[in-house]
Amino acid sequence: MATLAQTSTPDAHQRDIFLRISAHLAHETGIQSALNAVAREVAEVLPHTHFDICLLDGPGWCVSYEVGITTRWSRRRTRTEVSPVRDILTGKVSNMICTNAMEDPRQTFEGARSEPIFNHRLRSRVHVSMRVMGQLIGTLNISHNEEGLFDDASLQLTEHLGDLLAPYFHALRLIEKAQRDAMERAEVQSREEGLRHGASRLAQAFEQERQRIGMDLHDQTLADLTRLLREVKDESAPLDRYAIASNLTRCIGDLRATIEEAVPSQLELFGFAHAISEHLEKSAARVEGLTVSLRDEADEAIDEIDPMVRTAVFRITQEAINNAMHHANATHIDVTIDRARSGGLRVRVRDNGRGISLAPTDRKSGLLHMETRARLILARLDIENLGGTCVTLTLPHDVKGARP
Template identity: 50%
Template sequence: MTPHTAPRIEIDTPEALLAQIAGRLSEETDIVTALGAVEADIAQLIPFVHCDVCLLDRPGWLVSHEVGIRTRWSRASGRVDHAPIRDLLQGRCGHMLTEDATHDPRYTYPGASCEPILNHNLRSRVNVPLRVMGATIGTLNISDTRIGVYDAATVALAQQIADVLAPSFHILHMAERARRSGRAPEVGHGSEEGLRRGALELTQALEHERQRVGMDLHDQTLADLSRLLREVTAEPPLPRATLASHLSQTITDLRRIIDEAVPTLLDLFGFAHAVRVHLERASGDAATVLEVMDRTDGAPDQLDPTVRSALFHITQEAINNATRHAGASRITVTVDRSTAHTLTVTVQDNGCGIPATPARQSGLMHMRTRARLISAGLEVLADHGTVVRVALRVQS
């Protein structure tokens, strides 16, 4: 059954369809059935003959899952540097759009795995990135046999669809990789339900994070720049030293927003260094004693990048709670191995502790969600302050 003949319920607005896609994804526990579950909804938003999701797999390789016409793309993994969408996967462009891919050298360059494009006349194509926490994890690719079907409006709509798909497909791909490597137990009913809840909660958490960054930029950066403009154009203008000081503070605040959204230090210098820098920035108080101890010789940096990123975000949230709400004079982060197969990260402070009914629980919810999604245990304990400990099973 093709997307053009698949039965579907007509829905008035794209927003309602996108919400329906998110709801369907929360009920699925593998990529193939998940893509099939939303095939008709995607086709109602953007008619297609072929649609596939490419996901970055082991270094330099990708895997594809498709609906509509079935091609060789989903029969075996492929190399990123041979993919018709390599420019998008390698970050050289923000999207790809073509009226006729069969005559577009970006898709049919020498060595490209472009046989399905040529054999099935996949002419009109739109390709957009799938992103999680700012990182590209793959692409959403939509094709039609007609020439010139898609335009810039299609690109924007495809990106909205991709933003809904990305968290769930990322989680399902992580679970699939874990099963392949033998690191995950068989999925039972209870863990299926946990995976569904985790996918939905992460989708919501990512949307909240997007809104938070937008609000920070609007409420702080835009306001600061507007104030600077008034100060520069005032008669008489403020002294240059004062303007330079205000501009420097605006740059610092903007850098903080960027650092919180994309933890580049984690990629550049490793887990322990990124934690230490975040701890120092979050504290902002020279009187607070801060300590970061890694007793594992950099074990977190040997983890899958996505798992390491989730572990960092859990640690980051625990540090934020300690610095913003606990009134602590000492904060210690310890990376250790409780057993040969268990990596632990502990954030301990000597502050006032967590109230029995905290006014803001989203931070704790995000930590628990991220821990569940990487199959880690999370403890929040009272011990002359607060202890947050995440334990992750790893290979020795």
């Protein structure tokens, strides 16, 4: 068994170790790297199987950094009320010695996050509070497999060590928090800028779409109706009621198709998969030799998300199908709805056509509209040449607006 010091004040050797610890800390800029740097010196005065610090992380929460053994304590934040060192974190006591923590009710109470104690048999444990200018910032924790290893002398050495480490780790924690806050602010600003840019692009896309619909109505439907009006007014020629009725029926069909393209009623009435299936069948009917297929491997989960997000997904999928039909010379279009490894919903449109140019200078307005819509719903859009074009839209796992 390792021999622990039996004096309450550090001797010359221990003071030299503490100086070396200070020297190590002066060169470190991160909490975990600082902990790694001093672990060997700490082991010279306090032999341990596990060594960690637990820092308060906002009201009711704490976060741990550890060396020797990696456990669940450092993988995620923990509520202070279920921490094995809650009595120190809540100010009830300033220190704690456990002869056998596996049997100590202070650490193994109901609901306690004490699995690592049992998984790694951390029997002997000594804990002290870490304070900066009188303010509690966390705890220093030393653990060993051997039972009954720590005593009052080792407790006092741990307190000396805690006093030494506290200001360093408090400063490093403040630096870490400031860096994290700065990154979060930058991310928010970037996202807001992206949304503003996306909204502007989408407004432009809406205007272009409005103009396209207007031109379609003018060049096709209005022209046909004008011609029919001239035929009806021409009293010099016999009136062919059958031809007029046939032409009117075609005009109504064209007008209905334009309306359905603008307002996806199939999507609202019957769901995403049905609406895409209808669009695929219409596409196949318009192009000779074109076959289509659809697989929904997500059990209609896409119909449970927010309607605005679902409509954007529909428009992106519709545009990908249209591109494959009009520009790829494809003979088959396949649409798959499933889940990505991240858990997020995914829609993939793949064709066997000639592929697509991905150069920025060759990007068409349709692709730009797809990218804009994807950015506005925080989705990822990937366009690849894989023996044809493959368009993959992946929604985030926690897509906002999801219905309960």
